[in-house]
Amino acid sequence: MRETSEKKTAGKKLFGELFSSHNLGDFLFERLTLLFAVSVFLLVLLMGYQMYHGSKLSIDKFGLSFLVNSTWDPVQEIYGALPIIYGTVVSSFLALIIVLPLSIGVAIYLSEMAPAWLEKPLSFLIELLAGIPSVIYGLWGIFVLVPWIRNSIEPYLSKNLGFLPIFRGAPYGFGMLAAVIILAIMVLPIISSISREVLKAVPHSLREAALALGATRWQSTKIVLAAARPGILGATMLGFGRAIGETMAVTMVIGNRALISPSLFDPSYTLASVIANEFSEATSDMYLSALIYLALILFVLTIIINALAHLLVWSMERKWKAA
Amino acid sequence: MEIKISIKNLEAFYGKNRVLKSVSLDIPKNKVVAIIGPSGCGKSTFIRCLNRMHEVVGGSMTGSILLDGEDVTKVDPVLLRKRMGMVFQKPNPFPTMSIFNNVAAGLKLNGLRNNKKLQPIVEKCLKQAALWEEVKNNLDDAGMNLSGGQQQRLCIARALAVDPEVLLMDEPASALDPISTTKIEDLIFELKKNYTIVIVTHNMQQASRVSDYTAFFYVGDLIEYSETRKMFTSPDKQQTEDYIRGRFG
């Protein structure tokens, strides 16, 4: 009897020295969940590798000049991504400019002003907006937004402000303007909900300090916004990251032509919509490889933007938790 | 003796919850009144009713609070709060502002932006808060870089800058180390020459050191209010005596 129990304790001691857990069950459980966590880690690496490998053909041929060549002509096998990158960045950037003040306004309203009974359903509605599939936005875009732009907005802008280069051209409906509007709608819920989290993380004592000095509500809100600035910047970047990756809604309304034009009325092309449009029809290896190269660019861009954004938001939340 | 704030039959509510029951007391000018009592007795609520900060968190009140004879509920709270400065339990300097801008914050919020005009006021307030010597060479440093005790003195300077008549202090030293606490208590002693001070504290020794009058609250009721010396040597009510002798807390 004594021998067996001594052996058991000796075995347990060995375990205890090597691992943090004290019995086999804990050991297995921890290692099992760890395995899955590691797989996520490996997955991201795998994704990067796959895309690099898939685009190697065109990377070898075009190198970095791919990013600045301005002709995208699959027929002649000339692949330059500049107009596509232009379309991606410009459409997202413009959408962001429109939507940023609105999003922050919504975040302020929901976190500072709205009565409790109103805040919950409202924030749910805004969440719902984020949950609508991209293709449904696109559907609505084709049959409601684009005709409206073609029949009302563009003619109006053309008549009154048509001398401006951004409003030049025929009212086609499909084009940069439609994409910008739809991106703005899609990105608003993200920026506003993260901003709201960020505003909530600012301790209440800050508002109290401002109000006790005789500040008005708006003045105290400004002080809170200043304190939340890094987080709001992070929210904006996340919105931007989402916008550049948005595929279906954009491809359904943007016109899908690779050209660089100052006019909002003209069609355009984004990284995501090229891939969506042309991937299944890619006939040659080089064509496919060029498309995967585009995907790689998009991948790298979104990773960088999202990584920076998350660091900003997390740093803010940690700062306040420590304080 | 002039009365600065006169409180009659003050009742305070959070929704339907009554947290203060029929409190009446007079706060004399240029004296220090300490509010003591166990946790949850309504001391913080009381002090926040005075400058209507109670409303900010959804509270309401009935009864009258007269500041120099004027009914506090009939005045714009934004204006009222310029006459009553508040210092909180945990120091809360504005995180994005320098020391200078923290002190000047109240002034800037009220329209005074000219740095030349602000400079002497900031200096005077930092001197009054006994912080000037320690920060005079780095006024542009972040307010958050100061130690806890310094941050609290910064908040006091900030409150003083708006030239209030009354200083409301909600356990100003409870988050600080003993040395900073002593500094703050010395400060209060100096400040009462020019300001009327109401200080909430759970530290009875502090109350007896620092105040002229003491009010003892218990579960929303004002049990006793008298001169500090009397309160701590021969209180009228048994409950007061029990609390002071530490028989409950």
Place this chain on the structure above:
Amino acid sequence: MESGIIKEKNFFHYKKKFTSVVMMSLTMVATIAAIVPLVFIFYYTISKGITYLSPQFFVAMPKPVGEPGGGMANAIVGTLILIGLGGIIGIPVGIMTGTYLSEFGHNKFGYVVRFLTDVLSGVPSIVVGVVAYTMVVMPMKHFSAIAGGIALGILMIPTITRTTEEMIKLVPHALREAGLALGIPKWKTTLAIVLRSAWKGIATGVLLGLSRAAGETAPLLFTALGNRFWSTNIGQPMASLTVYIYDYAKSPFEDWNQQAWTAALVLILLISILSLLFRIITRSKYKTN
């Protein structure tokens, strides 16, 4: 003390009060402006989609243009199969990783994994589709539901991981301590006590992940591709609701456009109901704690 502050109402006082009222009202306006598109989209989807909504829509096969009585039975089943395939990958990986993060992930590696999960959630779904293409379609040399399922599975992982971690974190520490104090080893405590308490939230998180996958289009365009015929063969291309909406919306035929609206209606109702369910269940978790 001269501070230059007048305690009475002066011009600056009125100005700052006025500004405050204006700005705070503008935030209210912004909120209304944000809700307007939502209302619009729902209104259009419902009003245009409902005319074609009938039981037949769910059981009939697509018919050539002009022929009445077409439905999207194959697409509906296809979507279900695809999200099922995705779930086979996404659910175990998500729940296990979420469990790891909440139970053991308070170290550097946990930080890295959490960070990567967040980063993964920001990768556009079309990029994930491209990866699935290179990993599955290329070696198999044809499109298949498996490829689509893998893409959807990868997309589900961040959502399910995050909700699992959050739901487990919501279980009060006292419950865990009670189990450990009784001498139950940590792994049993986690499985029997903690997970049992959190399973409702986790299940709804899974449903949320599945419903979001059901709304994905881009990654399917060149993995599962699409299929005009009835097929449950996962080694072959497969139809899906979203790709159908896309194809039918782009087409010049009004009949098909109409069906796209109806499909959109079905999809949007499914997702909204699941979102609402998720909110209700997680809200009640907050209340009980």
